[in-house]
Amino acid sequence: MAARWTPNVTVACVVERAGRYLIVEEDKGGPCTVFNQPAGHLEPHERIIDGVQREVREETAWRILLTGYLGLYVHVAEDGTHFHSHSFEAAALEHLCTPLDPDIVRTHWLSLEEIEQLEDMGRLRSPLVTRRIRDSQRGKRFPLDVLHD
Numbered sequence: 001m002a003a004r005w006t007p008n009v010t011v012a013c014v015v016e017r018a019g020r021y022l023i024v025e026e027d028k029g030g031p032c033t034v035f036n037q038p039a040g041h042l043e044p045h046e047r048i049i050d051g052v053q054r055e056v057r058e059e060t061a062w063r064i065l066l067t068g069y070l071g072l073y074v075h076v077a078e079d080g081t082h083f084h085s086h087s088f089e090a091a092a093l094e095h096l097c098t099p100l101d102p103d104i105v106r107t108h109w110l111s112l113e114e115i116e117q118l119e120d121m122g123r124l125r126s127p128l129v130t131r132r133i134r135d136s137q138r139g140k141r142f143p144l145d146v147l148h149d
Contacts, residue, residue: 014133026104064093
């Protein structure tokens with residue numbers, strides 16, 4: 001019997017403010033921390049929009065206003081794990097006084113150039129980080145009502 005294929009459903013968000021992007025620095029147990037957009041796994045029975053708002057709040061302590069849907073990004077990790085990442089863009093509304101997820105070392109507002117330098121050093125958690133930002137900059141977005149969940 002063949003193994004059951006179950007892709008990981010995730011959400012991610014590009015949050016831009018004054019030309020800088022909200023990035024989380026994560027401790028994933030390796031020799032170095034890695035950098036990512038606020039992102040994570042969708043929880044059982046969770047709506048996609050609720051999931052992305054929750055992940056941004058838990059990882060960055062920012063309340064956001066979703067402004068567009070960048071699309072569904074498919075990524076296959078080196079270990080063969082498939083990720084289907086629903087990606088959004090948003091505006092930062094309010095910084096909350098809440099603790100961050102335990103694996104988040106800190107949050108940063110970085111320019112695309114700084115993020116590209118991290119990419120060159122192999123410090124991005126996924127190649128989707130810069131792809132999402134570039135797509136957002138190019139205006140590649142859909143209205144939020146394209147989602148029916």
